[in-house]
Amino acid sequence: DQQVKQNSPSLSVQEGRISILNCDYTNSMFDYFLWYKKYPAEGPTFLISISSIKDKNEDGRFTVFLNKSAKHLSLHIVPSQPGDSAVYFCAASENTDKLIFGTGTRLQVFP
Amino acid sequence: DTEVTQTPKHLVMGMTNKKSLKCEQHMGHRAMYWYKQKAKKPPELMFVYSYEKLSINESVPSRFSPECPNSSLLNLHLHALQPEDSALYLCASSHGPNQPQHFGDGTRLSIL
Numbered sequence: 001d002q003q004v005k006q007n008s009p010s011l012s013v014q015e016g017r018i019s020i021l022n023c024d025y026t027n028s029m030f031d032y033f034l035w036y037k038k039y040p041a042e043g044p045t046f047l048i049s050i051s052s053i054k055d056k057n058e059d060g061r062f063t064v065f066l067n068k069s070a071k072h073l074s075l076h077i078v079p080s081q082p083g084d085s086a087v088y089f090c091a092a093s094e095n096t097d098k099l100i101f102g103t104g105t106r107l108q109v110f111p
Numbered sequence: 112d113t114e115v116t117q118t119p120k121h122l123v124m125g126m127t128n129k130k131s132l133k134c135e136q137h138m139g140h141r142a143m144y145w146y147k148q149k150a151k152k153p154p155e156l157m158f159v160y161s162y163e164k165l166s167i168n169e170s171v172p173s174r175f176s177p178e179c180p181n182s183s184l185l186n187l188h189l190h191a192l193q194p195e196d197s198a199l200y201l202c203a204s205s206h207g208p209n210q211p212q213h214f215g216d217g218t219r220l221s222i223l
Contacts, residue, residue, distance in 0.1 A: 032209040043115070043201050043214035044154065051209065089153055095208050097142050098167060101153035 003027045004092050006102040013109050019077040021105050023090035026071065030092040034099070035064060035075045037086045044089060048075070080109045114138050115215035117202050123221045126192060132218045134185040134202030142166075143185040144212060145177060146201040154201055160185060161207070192222045 005024045013019045021035075031052040036044035050057040050064045050073070057064050063076045077084055090102040115136045124130050136143065142161045146154040159167035160179040174196075176188040185202055199219050203212040 034211060036214075041216070043117075043203075043216045046211040046213060049211055093208065096167075097144070097159045097161060097205070097208055098156055099154075099212060101155075103153055104151075 002103070003030075004090060004100045004102040006088075006090060006105045008105050009103070010106040010108070013080045013107065015082055015109055015111050016079045019075075019080045019084065019107055019109065021075040021077075021088050021090075021107065023073045023075075023102050024071060025073075025092050027092070027094065027100075028071065029094045030100075031095050032093045033064070033066060033073050034091045035062070036089045036091060036101075037084075038089065038104075039086050047088075077107075080107075082109050082111065085109050115202055115204055115213055117200075117215035117218050119218055120216065121219045121221075123223060124189070124192065125223050126194075128192075129188070129190045131189065132187040132200055132202075132220075134187075134215060135183055136202075136204040136213075137183055138204060138213065139182075140204035140206055140213075141182070142205050142207050143179060144203040144205075145185070145187050146203065146214075148199045148201060148217070158187075189220075192220075194222050196220065197222045 034049040035047045038044045048062045066073045087104045091099045118133045145157040148154045157171045158177045163179045178186040199217045201217045203214045205212040
C-alpha cells in the first residue's frame with residue numbers, strides 16, 4: 001500500500017526553464033510534507049517543507065504547493081540548473097517521527 | 112558537507128559475521144533514525160530513537176539491533192545477515208515530529 005506516490009519516474013527539462021515535480025498521497029491524516037534531493041552515493045538532502053495549514057512555501061528557487069482537497073503536492077524549481085539533476089523524493093508524516101517516502105522522480109536538466 | 116556522519120561508508124561481510132554501523136550528529140537533535148534503502152526504491156524506516164529511547168521499531172528482524180549510547184550517537188549492530196539485507200543504510204536526525212530529518216551519506220552494505 002503505497003501511501004505516497006510519484007507517478008513520473010523521470011523528467012527532463014532544459015536549463016533555465018521550470019521543473020515541476022508532482023506527488024500524490026492517500027492518507028488524509030498527513031499534516032507535514034517535505035521534498036528531498038538525492039545525488040548518487042550521497043544521502044537525501046532536505047530541500048523544503050510545508051505544513052498542512054499552508055498551501056504554499058517558497059525558498060529561493062524552490063516552491064512547494066499543497067492542494068489538500070486533491071491530496072497533491074508539487075515542487076517547482078525555477079530557473080532549473082544542471083546541478084539540480086538528481087532524484088527527488090517527496091515525503092509525508094502524521095505529526096510523528098515516521099516519514100513515508102514517495103518512489104522518487106529522476107530530474108535531468110540539460111543545457 | 113553533511114552534519115550527520117556515518118561510518119563506515121562501505122562494508123562487506125559474510126553471513127556469519129558481526130559488525131556495527133555507526134552514526135553521529137552534533138546538531139542537538141533529540142531524535143535519530145535508521146533507514147534502509149534498496150536500489151531504485153525509497154528509504155524505508157527501520158528504527159526511531161527519541162531522547163535516547165527506542166520509540167519506533169518497524170518490525171525489523173532481530174538480526175538488526177539498534178543502540179543509542181547517548182544523544183549524539185546511534186549504532187546498528189548486525190549479526191547473521193542474509194544476502195537480501197544488502198542495501199544502503201541511512202542514518203538521520205531531527206528535532207522531532209514535523210521537523211526536517213537530516214541524513215548522513217549512508218553505509219553501503221554487501222552481504223556475501
